[in-house]
Amino acid sequence: MIIAIEGMDGVGKSTQVDRLVHRINMNTGVEAYAMPKDFKNEAYVSCADMVANLLDDGFKNLNPKAVASMFTLQRWEYFHNAGTWSDMHDLTASDEIYVFDRYVGSNKAYQCARVPDSERDYIRSWIDNHEHFDMEIPPADLTIFLYADFNVVLESLKKKADSPTRLDAFEANKEYLKRVYFEYLYLAKDEDWVTIDCSPKAELLCESYITDEIWAKVKRFLKKRGVEV
Numbered sequence: 001m002i003i004a005i006e007g008m009d010g011v012g013k014s015t016q017v018d019r020l021v022h023r024i025n026m027n028t029g030v031e032a033y034a035m036p037k038d039f040k041n042e043a044y045v046s047c048a049d050m051v052a053n054l055l056d057d058g059f060k061n062l063n064p065k066a067v068a069s070m071f072t073l074q075r076w077e078y079f080h081n082a083g084t085w086s087d088m089h090d091l092t093a094s095d096e097i098y099v100f101d102r103y104v105g106s107n108k109a110y111q112c113a114r115v116p117d118s119e120r121d122y123i124r125s126w127i128d129n130h131e132h133f134d135m136e137i138p139p140a141d142l143t144i145f146l147y148a149d150f151n152v153v154l155e156s157l158k159k160k161a162d163s164p165t166r167l168d169a170f171e172a173n174k175e176y177l178k179r180v181y182f183e184y185l186y187l188a189k190d191e192d193w194v195t196i197d198c199s200p201k202a203e204l205l206c207e208s209y210i211t212d213e214i215w216a217k218v219k220r221f222l223k224k225r226g227v228e229v
Contacts, residue, residue, distance in 0.1 A: 001030075001096070001097045001098070001141045001142075001225065002097075002098050002100065002103070002138055002139070002140045002141050002142075003020070003097060003098070003099045003100070003140065003141065003142045003143075003144070003218065003221075004099075004100045004102070004103035004104070004105060004140040004142070004143045004144070005017050005020070005099065005100065005101055005102070005144050005146065005214075006102065006103065006105045006106055006109075006143055006144065006145050006146070006184065006187075006188075006193065007145055007146035007147065007148070007184070007198075008146075008148060008150075008153045008177070008180065008181060008184065009153070009156075009157060009160075009177075010148070010153050010156030010157045010159075010160060011146045011147075011148045011153065011156065011198055011204070012146070012198075012204070012207055012210065013101050013102070013146060014101050015207055016146065016207070016210060016211060016214055017034050017035075017099050017100070017101045018034055019207075019211045019214075020032075020099050020211070020214055020215065020218060021033065021034045021099050023211070023215050023218075024097055024099075024218070024222075027219075027229055028222065028227055028228065028229050029095075029227075029228060030095055030096065030097055030222075030227055031095070031096050031097070032096070032097040032098075032099055033096065033097070033098050033099065034099055034101070035078050035098050035099060035100045035101065036074075036077075036078045036100075036101075037101075064111040064112075064114045064115055064123055065111075065123070065126060065130075067110075067111060067114075068107050068111045068123075068126070068127050068130065069130065071106075071107045072107065072127075072130055072131050072135050072137065073135075075103070075104075075131070075135075075137055076135050076137065078098075078100075079137070100140070103140050103143070104127065104128070104131045104132075104137065104139070104140070105140075105143060105145075105184075105187050105191070105193070107127050107131065108123070108124050108127050108128075108183070108187060109180050109183040109184045109187060110180055110183075111123055111127060112124060112179075112183045113176060113179035113180040113183050114176075114179075120183070124187075141221075141225075142194065142217075142218070142221050143191065143193040143194065144193065144194045144195075144196060144214060144217060144218070145184065145188040145193040145194065145195045145196070146196055146198050146210070147184075147185075147188070147195050147196065147197050147198060147199075148197075148198045148199040148204060149199045149202060150177075150178060150181050151202070152198075152199040152202060152203060152204055153177070153181065154174065154177075156204065157177075194217050196210065196213045196214060196217070198210055
């Protein structure tokens with residue numbers, strides 16, 4: 001099974017992926033993995049470094065389809081490292097759960113934000129076809145969108161900018177981030193993602209509360225899939 005955690009930078013996706021994997025492993029008979037961190041090797045690191053270097057440059061001179069392909073290749077590497085490439089089409093029926101910190105939805109959100117509005121439908125469709133048909137990346141069985149108000153996202157990123165963890169070129173571009181934000185909102189509604197409001201009172205909720213909200217949604221989903229929780 002594949003569960004994707006989507007959302008803007010600064011909402012705590014990585015933390016929540018780790019916590020969800022822990023909850024699944026502690027409360028079910030199913031083994032869960034945090035992706036990509038649980039399956040890194042030299043090939044993955046090489047691919048990730050290439051993407052990270054391009055992030056720092058903001059992909060200024062690259063076609064959105066070329067950039068999307070790089071993230072798709074990185075995703076392919078996740079499955080290859082996990083030893084699941086040969087039976088990727090059986091993942092939805094397997095007794096393992098892969099929890100992704102970003103998945104295909106983020107590829108669409110970030111690349112659609114780079115093109116004129118008139119081209120967004122085309123880019124969304126192209127990415128879907130490239131990911132799921134050309135590269136045979138399985139679709140997520142459940143996508144959870146960690147929503148936060150845009151101003152809350154900016155405040156969170158400002159704190160990140162003041163910390164040892166620096167911002168990449170995309171994160172530092174406010175206008176670009178706003179376009180990504182609205183694309184996420186569109187995708188969450190259009191693709192029927194499960195949305196969790198992480199900032200109902202104009203500030204991020206505590207991590208533990210968000211963890212409980214995610215677990216409640218995932219537990220309901222797993223029960224419907226026949227997993228004992």
